[in-house]
Each structure stands twice: as structure tokens, then as C-alpha cells.
Amino acid sequence: MVRFIAMLVGAAFTFVLALALWGTVSTAITDPAPESAEHEFHLHPKDAELSSAGFFGKFDRRQLQRGFQVYKEVCAACHSLKYVAFRDLEEIGYSEPEVKAIANQWVIETPSVNPDTGEATTRKNVPSDHFPSPFANEVAARAANNNALPPDLSLITKARHDGPNYLYSLIGPGAYRNQPAELVKEFPGSKTPPGLHYNPYFANLNIAMPPPLTADGQVTYTDGTRATHEQMSRDVAAFLTWTAEPKLESRHAAGFASVVFLLIFCFLAWGAYQNVWRDIKH
Template sequence: MPRIIASLIGAAFIFVLALALFGTAKTAIEDPAKETAEQVFHLHPEDIHLSSNGFFGKYDNRQLQRGFQVYKEVCSACHSLKFVSFRDLTKIGYSEPEVKAIANQWVIEQPTVNPDTGEASTRKNVPSDRFPSPFANEVAARAANNNALPPDLSLMAKARHDGSNYIHALLTGYRPQPAALLKEFPDAKTPKGLHYNPYFANLNIAMPPPLTSDGQVTYSDGTKATKDQMARDVAAFLTWTAEPNLNTRHGAGLAAALFLIAFCFLAWGAYQNVWRDVKH
């Protein structure tokens, strides 16, 4: 008897689930959910073909240095690089004296405490320091950015899908809100204080366009600093900050692949040698 009751309860439970599934499927077919403005007008970034892409990809140090210059002169006013040290710049071609000069001349100094008075103070940066935040705390950051918190950029290329391409697309994607969007979605007008960017998840971003004109940065290597070039360079630099050991990893992967190929031939030769006198 208990088994019969348990079977009936189980059958009833399955019936209710099947009925709910049928109702959900019927509703989805007869009255499908309307597409949102984000689904219709959101754009996906194009591939900018960085030199670091692919199995054999390697960083272009000249491009990384240009990207660092864009970060220093444009992005660092709002965004931090809390996982990157000044001395890490030696990996992209800067000499130790250059790194010391960059750290010492960095606009934002390191917070510290005066050993004599115990009061909050600051000191010059040294190569072992990480890049300091432009704001004292989160409250100050929000107050200076219309209550939006500028994200740290150290791992941004890994934190976003298709990160390198996304960063480039976002920086170059600012534009007026299309009339077709407002015609189809009248309530989707960009709120005051936000900026329309079809590459951003909800189409409206709090960050004003950081790259406003060609020549905003004067590259030390003479490269023409168009908005597209600056966006490409800083995207490459932030790809490096997110994965600084990519060159080493690719080199180790290639060496491992060559070793496995050689090992396969050696194993085949050993097999032939061991079993050469065995008659089949």
C-alpha cells in the first residue's frame, strides 16, 4: 500500500510539472517575449587583429608603450591599475632608469602616514609600487563621476568577453542615439548624464567619450595618433596588463608541442627496436 501511494504522489508530481512545461511552451509560442532595445541595437566588436592574437602571437612592445602613454595621459585620471607595478614596465621595453623616472613623476603619489605626526600623507612613487588609484576611496570616485564607479583596468581585457576587441569598440563606439531606436522604443531615450554606446551592455554608459579627437596624445615614436590608433594601442596595453606572461606562455606551449612530437617519434623508434625480432 505505501508503494502505491508513493507512486501516485510521484505520478501527480510529474503530471503537474508536465502541465507547467506545456503551459510555458504554449505561452512562448503564442505570445513570445518582445525584443528589447538592447537585443536589437547592441553591436558586437570587430576583430582588431592584435599581434598577440593566436597561438604564435607576441606582444608588440612599441604598441604597448604607446598604449601605456594613452593610459597615462587619458585613462589614469579616472581608472586605476591596482594589480600592475611600475617595475612591470620593464617587460614592455622600458629601461630601469626610465621606470624610476615614470614612477617618480607620476601625478598621483602613494598614500602613507607621516612617521612623526601620524597624520595621513603622501610620498613619491618608487618602481616597486603599484599604480595608485586616482581617488582616495570609492565614495570620492563616485562623487567625481556622477555616482558611477570607474572600474579598475588591470584585468579588464579578461573580465569582458572578447576583451581586447571590446575595449577598442567601446572607446570608438560613442555616437548619437539613432532615430530608429527611439521610433521603435520611445522609452529607450538615453538618460541625462549618460552617453549612447551600442557596444555597452545596456547601450548607455556613464563614462564620457575619453578619446575626443585625433592628436589627443602625441606619440614619442611619431605614430599618427588617430582615435582609432589610440584605442587600438590602449586595448593592446590592457591586454598585456591582464596577461603579462603571454609571450612566455606561448613559448612554453610551442616548446612542449615540439617535445611531444619528438617524443612520439622516439617512442615509435623504441617500439620498432624492441619488437624487431618478434615474428608475427
Template sequence: MLVGAAFTFVLALALWGTVSTAITDPAPESAEHVFHLHPKDAELSSAGFFGKFDNRQVQRGFQVFKEVCAACHSLKYVAFRDLAEIGYSEAEVKAIAGQWVIEQPSVNPDTGEAATRKNVASDRFPSPFANEVAARAANNNALPPDLSLIAKARHDGANYVYSLVGPDGYRPQPAALVKEFPGAKTPPGLHYNPYFANLNIAMPPPLTADGQVTYTDGTKATRDQMSKDVSAFLTWTAEPKLESRHGAGLAAVIFIAIFCFLAWGAYQNVWRDVKH
């Protein structure tokens, strides 16, 4: 008991010291704390308890990924055949795989030397770089992250992606930031983005102008529209079974509600003759 009491006393003393220091000498605010912005709402159809994917939008997002993002980012957990889940036919999936710019690494069976081959539907999306060293060498020593699960790996991921690459993401660094935090000036080679964790990101603006992508369905490709669409696509890659999960959850809630009503009815029937 004495040992336990002593241990508790030391913990209480340490806690009191931490709290009193935080009150009397609070840590100074950082530039990230003051100027970091919370993501804007992308208003995707997949959001919410009953959200469902808009396949046309997800397909447009795939087109943005293919023509813009795939030059630097991988999608290693997604196979070409998975595209059938967002409305592409089997023939279209095979055509997309076969026409993909980056081919699969292979070995020449005759010589045993390294070679490449066309992608097939069962292949996963290949990386644009041979390895991490090559990726860093091509991106000023920054490693482009794989985007398969980016919408799950970041807080409020879908809105984060939309805000980060959208028209309000990349902007000139505010003069007030440099004035208040002189040491927080954006270093050369980085880009100011208030939605990024430390405000300065190595990735150049990916969506620079309206019409950068020509949508096959005729939708006007504004920067805002493209950022929403690629956000929808990366939400799907991160959680392709979202609709099934929502359906299962709704069915479970309905089942529990019915079960509770039946249990209440059984209780009333069993105890109806018992006087309180």
C-alpha cells in the same frame, strides 16, 4: 525506484512546460539584443596562438593610459617596475614613477599625520581617488572600474576595449531604436555606445579628437590608433606573461608530437616479429 521514476517524471514535465512556453510565447526581443554590436577586430600583434606584444605599441598605449585614462581609472595590480617588461629602462621606470601625478599615501614619521610621498619603482600604480565614495562623487555616482584585468574580465576583451573607446563606439542613439523601443532612450548623464552591454555607459568619450596624445615615437595619433594602442597596453596588463605562455604551449605541442612518434616507433619495434 518509484521515487526516482517520480522525480524523473516531474523534471521531464517541467522541461516540457518550459520548452513549450518558449515556443508558443517567446520572450520579446530587447533593445540590447537587437542593437548591441560585437567588437571589431583590433588586429593586435598579440592575438592568435603565436601572438607577441609589439612593445612600441604597448608603450604608446601606456602613454594614452597615462594622459587620458589615469584621471579616472586605477591600475592596482600593476607596479611601475613592470614597465621594464615592455622595453623601458630602469632609469625610465624610476623617472615615470617619480613624475607620476598621483603620489602614494603615507604617514609623517615626525607627526604621525597622513601625508604623501613620491612613487618608487616597486610601488603599484596609485588610484586617482582616495576611496569608492570619492570616485562615485566625481563621476556622477558611477564607479570607474580598475583596468588592470579589464581585457580578461570582458568577453573578447582586447577587441572590446578597442571598439568601446574607438571612433565608432560613442555615437548618437539611432532613431530606429527609440521608435522600436521607446523606453530604451538613453537617460540624461549617460552616453549611447552599441558595444557596451546595455547600450548606455556612464563614462564620457575618453578619446574625442585626433592628436589628443602626442606620441613620443612620432606616430600619428588618430582616434583609431590611440584606441588600438590602449587596447594593446591593457591586454598586456591583463596577461603580461602571454608570450611565455605561448612559448610553453608550443614547446609542449612539439614535445608531445615527438613523444608520439617515438612511442609509435617503439611499438613497431617491440611487435615487429608478432604475426597477426
């Protein structure tokens, strides 16, 4: 009797779920959601063609150093990099003395406490410190950016779909543009509000961040590379790809070694099978 009741309850539950699923599917077919301005005018990211892309991708150390320059001279004024320490820069080709100099000369100093008075103070950065935030707190960050909170960039390429390409497209040439007249005509309520900027690569088309890169030569590369708008966009995207996944190369190497091992193992297993059963007649 108990088993029969349990089967009956299960059948009823299954029927209700099937009914709800059918209702959802039929509604989606007969009455689809209207297209939004974001859906129609949003653009997919362009391919940044980074050397780290793909199964066998590797970082270009010179490009990472150029990207760090762009972050330091442009992005660091608003965006933090709190999960990266100064000493991590040795992994992209900086020497220990260079890292010490970068940490010591960084514009923002690390918050500290005066041991004599107990009052809040700051001190020079050392290689073991993480990159300090450009703002004291969230309120100060919003006050300086039209009430928008600049995201931390440590993991930004992992936090966004197709992160490296998205970042490259978001700040690259042609990203910031005038709002299309067709958009306002078709969706009158989608006019870019004051203080925001139209960017078709951003999720809702309107972004609070003003164009960070505005002209060629905004950064003077130490390696002599011509700093075009496109080059700077690609380089900083490469650098932030590294901050989000600094072990990418070792992961690729481990994956490749695992695949080779599995192929050899399969070959040996097949050979063992043939050897064990060679005298057995089927």
C-alpha cells in the same frame, strides 16, 4: 526493500526533472522572450588586429609603450591600475632609470603615514609601488563621475568578453554616436537618460563614461607615430591586454613546446609499438 524504495525515489526525482526541463523547453519554443533594445541594436566588437592575438601572438613593445602613454595622459585621470607596479614597465621596454622617473613624476602620489605625527600624508612613488588610484575612495570616485564607479583597468580585457576587441571598439572612432531614431521609436523606454552616452558596443547601450578620445593628436607619441583616434584606441587596448596577461608570450611558447613534445612522443610510441609487435602474426 530499501533498494526498491531508493530506486522508486530516484525514478520519481528523474521524472520531475524531465518534466521541468520539458516545461522550460516548450515555453521557450511557444512563447519566446521578446527582443530587447540591447539585443537588436548592440554591435559586436570590431577586430583590433593586435599582434598579441592568436596562438602565436607576441606583444609589440613600441605599441605597448604608446598604449601606456594613452593610459597615462587620458585614462589615468579616472581609472586605476592597482594590480600593476611601476617596475613592471621594464617588461615592455622601459629602462630602470626611466621607470624611476615615471614613478617619481606620477601625478598621484602614494598614500602614506607621517612617522612623526601619525597623520595621513602622501609620498613620491617608487618603482615597487603599484599605480595609485586617482580617487581616495569609492564615494569620491562616484561623486566625480555622475555616481558611476570607474572600473579598475588592470584586468579589464579579461573581465569582458573578447576584451581587447571590445575595448578597442568601445572607445574607437564612431563608438559614441547619436541614438538611432528607430531605437526610440521601437523601444520608447530606451531613450538615453541625461548624463549618459549612447554607445552600441556597451552592454546596455548607455554608458556613463564620456568619450575619452575625442580627436586625432590628443596624445603626442614619443616615437613619432601619428596619434590618430583609431591608433590611440588600438594602442591602449594592446597595453591593457598586456596588463591583464603579461606572461602571454611565455604561455604561448610553453604551449607550442608542449604540442611539439606530444607529437614527438606519439611518433616514438608508434615506433616502439611497431618494433615490439613486428614479429607477431595476427
